[in-house]
Amino acid sequence: MLPVAFYLAFVIVPTLNSLFFSLTDWAGYGSSFNFIGLGNFKKIFTDRLFMNAIKNTALWLALAMLVPTLGGLALAVALQGKQLVNTIYKSVFYLPICLSPIIVGIIWTWVYNPKLGIVNLVLQAVGLGHLATAWLANPNTALIAVFVAWAWQQMGLNMVIFLAGLTSVPVSLVEAAHVDGANYWQALTRVIIPMLLPASVVVLALTAINALKSFEVIWATTKGGPFNRSDTLAVFMYSESFRKYKMGYGSAVAVILFLMTLIIIVLYFRQMATMEDLYD
Amino acid sequence: MTSATVRAHHHPARLSRIAGTLLLFLILTTAAIIFILPVYGIVVTSLKSVADVSTGGYWNLPPNPTLDNYMRVLDPEGGNLIQFLWNSLKLTIPASIISISLGILAGYGLAKYSFPGNGTLFVFLVAGMFLPPQIALIPVFRMMNQLGLYDTLWSVILVHSAFGIPICTLVMRNFFQTVPDALREAAFIDGANEYQIFGIIMLPLTLPALAVLATLQFTWIWNDFLWPFILTQHESSRTIMVGIMNLTGQYTVDWGGQAAASLVGSLPTLFIFIFFQRYFIRGLTLGAVKG
Numbered sequence: 041m042l043p044v045a046f047y048l049a050f051v052i053v054p055t056l057n058s059l060f061f062s063l064t065d066w067a068g069y070g071s072s073f074n075f076i077g078l079g080n081f082k083k084i085f086t087d088r089l090f091m092n093a094i095k096n097t098a099l100w101l102a103l104a105m106l107v108p109t110l111g112g113l114a115l116a117v118a119l120q121g122k123q124l125v126n127t128i129y130k131s132v133f134y135l136p137i138c139l140s141p142i143i144v145g146i147i148w149t150w151v152y153n154p155k156l157g158i159v160n161l162v163l164q165a166v167g168l169g170h171l172a173t174a175w176l177a178n179p180n181t182a183l184i185a186v187f188v189a190w191a192w193q194q195m196g197l198n199m200v201i202f203l204a205g206l207t208s209v210p211v212s213l214v215e216a217a218h219v220d221g222a223n224y225w226q227a228l229t230r231v232i233i234p235m236l237l238p239a240s241v242v243v244l245a246l247t248a249i250n251a252l253k254s255f256e257v258i259w260a261t262t263k264g265g266p267f268n269r270s271d272t273l274a275v276f277m278y279s280e281s282f283r284k285y286k287m288g289y290g291s292a293v294a295v296i297l298f299l300m301t302l303i304i305i306v307l308y309f310r311q312m313a314t315m316e317d318l319y320d
Numbered sequence: 321m322t323s324a325t326v327r328a329h330h331h332p333a334r335l336s337r338i339a340g341t342l343l344l345f346l347i348l349t350t351a352a353i354i355f356i357l358p359v360y361g362i363v364v365t366s367l368k369s370v371a372d373v374s375t376g377g378y379w380n381l382p383p384n385p386t387l388d389n390y391m392r393v394l395d396p397e398g399g400n401l402i403q404f405l406w407n408s409l410k411l412t413i414p415a416s417i418i419s420i421s422l423g424i425l426a427g428y429g430l431a432k433y434s435f436p437g438n439g440t441l442f443v444f445l446v447a448g449m450f451l452p453p454q455i456a457l458i459p460v461f462r463m464m465n466q467l468g469l470y471d472t473l474w475s476v477i478l479v480h481s482a483f484g485i486p487i488c489t490l491v492m493r494n495f496f497q498t499v500p501d502a503l504r505e506a507a508f509i510d511g512a513n514e515y516q517i518f519g520i521i522m523l524p525l526t527l528p529a530l531a532v533l534a535t536l537q538f539t540w541i542w543n544d545f546l547w548p549f550i551l552t553q554h555e556s557s558r559t560i561m562v563g564i565m566n567l568t569g570q571y572t573v574d575w576g577g578q579a580a581a582s583l584v585g586s587l588p589t590l591f592i593f594i595f596f597q598r599y600f601i602r603g604l605t606l607g608a609v610k611g
Contacts, residue, residue, distance in 0.1 A: 043426035043485055044445070050460065050482030051448050057459035068458075115351075118344055125345075132352045134601070135359065138593040140543035142561045143582045146568060147358045150365070150575065156377045158357060192355070197604065204605035224340065253452035256545045260565060277454050282550065287458050298455040305450045 058298070061291035068285040080292035090293065092268050093276035096183055097252065100272055103184075104251035108191040109243055112198025113236070117228065119199075120206045134200065136193040145260020148189035152176050152261075182262050183270040190257045194250060198243045205239025206232070238315055245308035252301055273297045366390070366579035373575050389580035393567065400555060401581055404563035408542055411473045411559060415480035416537040422481065423488020423533065424526065428518065430489070431496035432504065442493065449486035453546055461550055475551040476559070480541045488533055491606050495529040496522070528599075535596045536603035539589045560585045 062080055066073035084090050115133055119126045136144060151157050152175035160172035175185040209232055217227040255274040258264060264271035264279065271279075277297060281290025365373060366389050367382040376383065393399030430442050464475040499522065507517045548559040558566075564581045567574075592600060 043422035043489065044441070046422055046482050047445060047448065047485045050479055051451065051456060051485070054456035054459035054463065055451065057462075058455050058457075061458055118348055129348055129352050131597070132356050134597070135356070135593065137604070138539055138543075138589040138600070139586055140545060140561050140589075142543075142545045142565055143586055146564070146578060146582050147362055149568075150361055150378055150579075151358050153378075156373075158361065158379055161377075161379070192358075200601055200604050224337065249450050249452070253454060255454075259545075260568070274452070274454055277457075281458055282461075287462075291458050294452075294454045294457065297452055301450060301452050305447065 062295045064288040066288045068287040097272045108194040111195045115199040116202030141256035179269040209235040362579040389576040393581045404560045408560040412541045415477045418481035419484025426489040427492025471553045531599045532603040535600040
């Protein structure tokens with residue numbers, strides 16, 4: 041079985057290898073390293089920068105669970121029809137999906153540019169000039185600003201999944217609700233949204249996994265700065281491993297990131313299993 | 321409820337519904353404009369000279385449209401993007417083909433042969449889709465160094481081929497499951513062997529699924545930054561996304577150049593988006609929603 045062998049060699053074995061390296065003090069070059077047991081993990085929880093990255097990741101994850109998910113849902117519900125207008129609008133909201141996250145980062149660096157960026161220009165134009173700031177360089181706004189750029193892309197993806205979920209809602213059911221006197225809002229909240237439960241689980245799980253591993257948008261905008269204020273686990277893992285050459289330590293960070301993802305995957309598969317029982 | 325009461329019931333609602341539709345349209349239009357504005361910004365900026373950017377900013381239409389920015393970033397003496405585009409192509413096409421081929425093999429095996437552990441193997445292969453790349457970063461980096469493949473496109477090709485297996489296997493297995501077994505059996509009776517069935521009957525049927533996977537894999541591998549960033553170093557093996565990222569470090573004030581570079585780097589995936597959107601979107605949902 042060639043595919044299985046390939047998959048084992050380049051996906052599974054490296055994953056297990058990371059677990060191994062997380063127990064060493066390998067520096068990234070040469071072949072010498074010492075086995076230091078759980079030393080890296082002990083160190084991690086007293087590392088101020090690691091705790092900072094955890095805090096940023098938690099905030100990032102919490103925002104990710106709300107903003108691009110509800111936004112994607114709202115867009116999908118609003119644009120589910122097949123009319124030409126809807127098709128055009130859908131294309132607009134899909135568009136960011138096909139861009140590289142690196143490009144997304146570069147584009148938004150201009151959006152946030154302190155002097156020429158559209159955000160500050162608009163704020164000044166509507167008389168809110170005092171709110172204008174260097175969004176990516178201001179420690180208080182950097183993380184949120186980068187998050188918005190990331191969500192800009194993730195929202196389109198979520199809309200796609202919700203739209204696919206909406207096709208499984210029988211039209212007759214919605215019509216029946218209308219005949220029974222339900223208005224648009226009632227049909228939406230009592231019939232359509234409950235039917236979107238499976239799609240919502242997929243969206244939440246995928247968004248959470250994407251949020252945890254997102255690196256490129258942050259790298260292209262702030263590289264984790266200023267003062268590590270937008271440093272998430274994915275960025276922290278990279279800089280510890282490939283800039284400071286603490287590969288053993290970096291592996292330990294990767295393992296923690298992996299465990300967080302694993303929790304989401306397990307929850308996701310369990311939820312999918314219960315729902316299959318429910319619908320079969 | 322008679323039809324008269326239905327009409328009576330709906331009549332006052334109609335006005336508010338029209339108002340609602342209008343409001344929705346307004347909100348959507350505003351949202352769409354905000355959404356597209358950043359993209360509009362890079363398009364107009366890429367067509368402006370440095371002087372025009374500094375006097376007029378990013379957001380107005382270019383007063384004297386020029387392709388200078390494109391020439392400069394593509395030029396081997398300038399940004400050298402032409403080389404990086406070529407590298408990305410040399411990476412993306414083989415990696416897409418290998419991952420899809422492996423996915424076809426695995427998907428066919430899982431869908432058409434029942435053997436002990438079939439279900440487990442499927443979950444095992446597909447679960448890799450959710451792995452964060454960070455968990456494999458360091459060991460793959462080390463492995464490629466040991467294999468002597470560090471700083472070659474081959475290292476990135478191998479990684480993307482392997483990391484593409486989960487999605488390709490998922491899509492192909494689900495596809496082959498929809499092909500009726502009777503087709504196989506009929507071919508058997510007509511005297512075809514396993515390889516003939518696979519090659520002559522099954523493979524041509526996979527075209528729609530292939531189109532889905534090709535758009536998906538191409539987009540994902542072309543756009544990837546992290547793997548080539550880790551695994552390559554010199555210009556001879558630099559991919560377009562790494563090249564663009566380097567460009568932003570070099571000339572921080574060359575907005576026109578960066579905008580042109582971003583657009584050039586996005587052209588292939590924009591092309592797919594425009595002409596194969598149907599397949600691409602189907603791929604996204606197939607990957608996300610089971611079955």
